[in-house]
Amino acid sequence: MNWFYWGSLALVIAVTLQLTDRxxxxxxxxxxxxxxxxxxxxxxxxxxxxSPLWQFIIxxxxxxxxxxxxxxxxxxxxxxxxxxxxxxxxxxxxxHYSLLAIVGVLLVTMLGLLALNGLRWRQRWLWELxxxxxxxxxxxxxxxxxxxxxxxxxxxxxxxxxxxxxVLGAGLMPDGRPTRTLSYRLKAAAKFYRGQxxxxxxxxxLIVSGGQGxxxxxxxxxxxxxxxxxxxxxxxxxxxxxxxxxxxxxxxFSHTWLVKRQPFYRAVxxxxxxxxxxxxxLARRLRLNMVSRGARTPWYYVPFAMFREYxxxxxxxxxxxxxxxxxxTLVYGAWLxxxx
Numbered sequence: 001m002n003w004f005y006w007g008s009l010a011l012v013i014a015v016t017l018q019l020t021d022r023x024x025x026x027x028x029x030x031x032x033x034x035x036x037x038x039x040x041x042x043x044x045x046x047x048x049x050x051s052p053l054w055q056f057i058i059x060x061x062x063x064x065x066x067x068x069x070x071x072x073x074x075x076x077x078x079x080x081x082x083x084x085x086x087x088x089x090x091x092x093x094x095x096h097y098s099l100l101a102i103v104g105v106l107l108v109t110m111l112g113l114l115a116l117n118g119l120r121w122r123q124r125w126l127w128e129l130x131x132x133x134x135x136x137x138x139x140x141x142x143x144x145x146x147x148x149x150x151x152x153x154x155x156x157x158x159x160x161x162x163x164x165x166x167v168l169g170a171g172l173m174p175d176g177r178p179t180r181t182l183s184y185r186l187k188a189a190a191k192f193y194r195g196q197x198x199x200x201x202x203x204x205x206l207i208v209s210g211g212q213g214x215x216x217x218x219x220x221x222x223x224x225x226x227x228x229x230x231x232x233x234x235x236x237x238x239x240x241x242x243x244x245x246x247x248x249x250x251x252x253f254s255h256t257w258l259v260k261r262q263p264f265y266r267a268v269x270x271x272x273x274x275x276x277x278x279x280x281x282l283a284r285r286l287r288l289n290m291v292s293r294g295a296r297t298p299w300y301y302v303p304f305a306m307f308r309e310y311x312x313x314x315x316x317x318x319x320x321x322x323x324x325x326x327x328x329t330l331v332y333g334a335w336l337x338x339x340x
Contacts, residue, residue: 003044007037014153022157023280023291025313028150032142074111080104083303090300100307110137132332139328140314143321147310151277155293161200164267165189166254166290168247168279169210169220176217178227180298181272181305186224188295189270190231206233207257209241209250247275248282255288265289272297274305278313 014030047058084101091097110133117126167189170182178186189206196204206228210220221240229235241257244250251269258265266289271279273294283290297305314321334340 002041003037004041007034007039007041010034010037018153018156021284022154023277023284024154025146025150025277025281025317027153028146028148029142031149031153032145070111070114073107077104077107077111080107080303087300087304096308097304099311100304103307107137110134128336132329135328135332136325139324143314144310147277147306147313151274154277154280157291161202161266162196162204162268163202163262163265164205164207164254164258165193165196166207166209166250166267166269167224168250168269168271168275169208169224169244170272171213172216172218172220172223174215174217176223178220178223181301182220182224183227184297185270185272185295186227187231188293190228190233192268192270192293193233193237204237205239205258206237207239207241207254209244209254211243211245211249213245247271247279248286251279251283251286251288251290255286255290268293270295272305274302274309278309278316281313281316 010030011034014027014034017024017027017030047055050058080100081104084098084104088094088097110130113126114130117123117130167185170185171179172182173179186208193204193206196202208221208224208228210224212219219240219242221242225235225238225240228238239257241250241253244253254267258267269279269283269290269292271292271294274297276292276294279292280290283292331340
């Protein structure tokens with residue numbers, strides 16, 4: 001296979017997607033494919049021209065890689081389980097906090113079955129079943145890598161003056177104060193507001209978007225407005241949107257308010273860094289003239305937040321993922337029976 005050709009083709013497609021609209025998950029797939037393809041092309045060129053000593057070293061590195069990979073997967077799986085345990089102890093029990101632990105247990109189980117079948121059972125049907133599990137695991141791992149890459153590419157692009165800054169809600173504490181995640185978003189929005197005012201000297205509306213949850217004593221937007229005022233933002237530039245209960249509603253309801261006052265507005269959405277890609281995708285789907293920028297996330301919350309966000313993207317593109325899983329399963333089955 002000509003890895004240079006396919007890597008270059010993936011790079012051209014990635015650049016085209018990025019220039020037409022940076023708010024895509026697909027760009028992450030093609031950038032990842034380009035990096036892998038060009039890296040393999042470089043590796044093949046170097047290995048073909050290497051001296052016998054270097055070829056021996058390369059073979060040794062391959063063997064080490066094959067041995068290290070299962071250990072690395074095991075370490076990641078155990079880290080998932082440990083992280084979920086620590087998060088539940090810190091934040092309290094919630095089913096979604098256990099999702100990483102469930103994935104960790106599944107990975108450990110898969111590795112255990114591979115070891116037992118290789119050392120003792122030697123059942124062909126189990127090898128075939130585990131092979132399918134490895135293929136599907138690789139598919140979802142590739143999707144997560146694409147999410148990480150697209151999380152970077154979706155932030156790259158030309159920036160200019162904006163007419164509005166939309167801050168997405170992220171929950172309140174029992175006493176009505178913004179959570180740490182939300183406070184980071186509000187601080188980032190306040191800093192961006194001041195920067196825009198200093199650079200472009202034009203009026204900017206700051207929309208705080210979030211309704212009242214069943215376990216919250218006030219609407220998120222009210223707590224967000226109070227927090228921004230305490231940070232020194234003028235109260236008259238802040239507009240509350242207090243009906244939304246999801247990111248999609250945040251964007252739709254904020255757009256409805258904006259477009260009535262300025263049909264051709266330019267807006268920036270401030271959210272957490274792990275959430276920027278999905279917010280951008282939803283804005284593109286709604287055909288809104290909005291791009292997102294990220295605020296930092298509490299360090300202890302990052303692994304869970306990124307994993308949950310990846311699951312949300314899988315659900316958002318559920319039909320594409322269902323078709324991909326079915327297609328991979330059928331191709332794998334056809335390979336087993338030697339149809340391909």
